[in-house]
Amino acid sequence: MRRIAFLLIVVATVAVVIASTALTAGQADEQAAPAFLTQIPAGYRDWKLISMAHEEGNLHSLGAVLGNDVAIRAYREGTIPFPDGTIIVALHYRNVPSEENNKIFGRAQSFVPGAPTNIQFEVKDSTKYAATGGWGFGHFQNGKPADAAFMKPCFPCHAQEKAHDLVFTRYAP
Amino acid sequence: MRRIAFLLIVVATVAVVIASTALTAGQADEQAAPAFLTQIPAGYRDWKLISMAHEEGNLHSLGAVLGNDVAIRAYREGTIPFPDGTIIVALHYRNVPSEENNKIFGRAQSFVPGAPTNIQFEVKDSTKYAATGGWGFGHFQNGKPADAAFMKPCFPCHAQEKAHDLVFTRYAP
Numbered sequence: 241m242r243r244i245a246f247l248l249i250v251v252a253t254v255a256v257v258i259a260s261t262a263l264t265a266g267q268a269d270e271q272a273a274p275a276f277l278t279q280i281p282a283g284y285r286d287w288k289l290i291s292m293a294h295e296e297g298n299l300h301s302l303g304a305v306l307g308n309d310v311a312i313r314a315y316r317e318g319t320i321p322f323p324d325g326t327i328i329v330a331l332h333y334r335n336v337p338s339e340e341n342n343k344i345f346g347r348a349q350s351f352v353p354g355a356p357t358n359i360q361f362e363v364k365d366s367t368k369y370a371a372t373g374g375w376g377f378g379h380f381q382n383g384k385p386a387d388a389a390f391m392k393p394c395f396p397c398h399a400q401e402k403a404h405d406l407v408f409t410r411y412a413p
Numbered sequence: 414m415r416r417i418a419f420l421l422i423v424v425a426t427v428a429v430v431i432a433s434t435a436l437t438a439g440q441a442d443e444q445a446a447p448a449f450l451t452q453i454p455a456g457y458r459d460w461k462l463i464s465m466a467h468e469e470g471n472l473h474s475l476g477a478v479l480g481n482d483v484a485i486r487a488y489r490e491g492t493i494p495f496p497d498g499t500i501i502v503a504l505h506y507r508n509v510p511s512e513e514n515n516k517i518f519g520r521a522q523s524f525v526p527g528a529p530t531n532i533q534f535e536v537k538d539s540t541k542y543a544a545t546g547g548w549g550f551g552h553f554q555n556g557k558p559a560d561a562a563f564m565k566p567c568f569p570c571h572a573q574e575k576a577h578d579l580v581f582t583r584y585a586p
Contacts, residue, residue: 286461289477291525293525303465304462333585340581349469353464400517401517408517412504412506
């Protein structure tokens, strides 16, 4: 009987050790997980306008930057750093000439959003994304997130905008 | 007594005639009033994004086009003509290089909204603006409406976009 009890204790201890090891491994996995978004935050297309973004160089991009309510309040009140819960999204499109508008205007002056290129996010969560300045970065093409290698330059580049809490975009009045 | 009563009737009649003439004159004034906006619709900066607008030529303009709920619903459902109550606003800014962004990106590629230039509206009211295709046009600079002469080309130019109910901007997905 004592022998059985001893064996049970051994089995239980082993089970606890295995479970606790598994838990630690799980936590380690989570910590090692890429600090970027893998899912598109819901409802972003209904958010309010922060500003526009027009990139030339190799990009020829025309974009709009929207924010959720936390983001918009922070921008309007000039709150820096942005509070946890802030989400900023940039909707990017090709900057293409509008033949239709140009015909009416009588000259080549009008550019409009062409095909969508990508959607980028910055999500503020100072705990979850502590390793990247409190921001989780996201880049989605056809609804699919970019991989870890693609996302690697996001943080070091945004980190150069430290004075504006790693956010390039200013509010357009 | 009869004489006083008669005089009172005369006075009353004259008063009614004067009042009714004044009313008619007022109505005539209203009908002759320029069919464009003289007041900025409230709350427009909180409306949802329709698209962006980038104009070169002499304009060098970067803009965002927003819509009230009636406008957004019509755009998303593809409702043409737009229903009464639709309001579309274009927020225009100078398209200026961002020295700050370019320094970080290492090349001159980034343009952002500079000084605001004007805010333009299209308000759908098929009764009130029957003479201009059901649309009331608005152009505001520093909060002040443009005058009748300035507004005159709005309708004939927009009328060329008849297939899209006098609205140039398409919805950016």
